[in-house]
Amino acid sequence: MAAKPLQQEIKKKQPFEWPEQEAILNILRTGDQFQNRFGRLFRQYGLTSSQYNVLRILRGEGRPMPCLEIAERMIQVVPAITGLIDRLELQELVARNRATDDRRVVYIELTPKAVRVLGDLDGPVQDLNRTLIGHLTARELKELSHLLEKARQGMPEET
Secondary structure, eight states: OOOOOHHHHTTOSSOOSOHHHHHHHHHHHHHHHHHHHHHHHHHTTTOOHHHHHHHHHHHHHTSOEEHHHHHHHOSSOOSOHHHHHHHHHHTTSEEEEEOSSOTTOEEEEEOHHHHHHHHHHHHHHHHHHHHHHTTSOHHHHHHHHHHHHHHHHTSOOOO
16 A cells, blocks of 8 residues: 555645655654554553653663653653653652762662563553554665654754
8 A cells, every 4th residue: 555645644735835844744743643652552551651761761771860861861852850750759660769979869760560561561562663663664664763863963953
């Protein structure tokens, strides 16, 4: 089955003014659809995408981490990482521990409950990845990643 062009998909009467506009709108539409699907999955486990991202970062690092370091690694920019950690702590998915050498630094670590939740999510997340883009070849996936990284590389720094 051939992919439907975005212009047809959104019933846009006139062609896009610029190829950059069409590409950006394609990225936004695709990202929104992916985010909605992942959001539904994470809600089944009482999580948001950002909360899941925090838990994955901590599991991947394999050690407690300071809040600011977690925030730097997030996929989506989160303006209030402290509030996000607060909600995870209320769900008993993370614990806070103050550094002994510098009491201003707070380390966040996974709880055993979080490790179980992440383990339960591993299969469904992989299945959803395959459902969403498993029809692309390994070469196409690599090229897609390369092009998206190249697009981000060309972005001017925010001031």
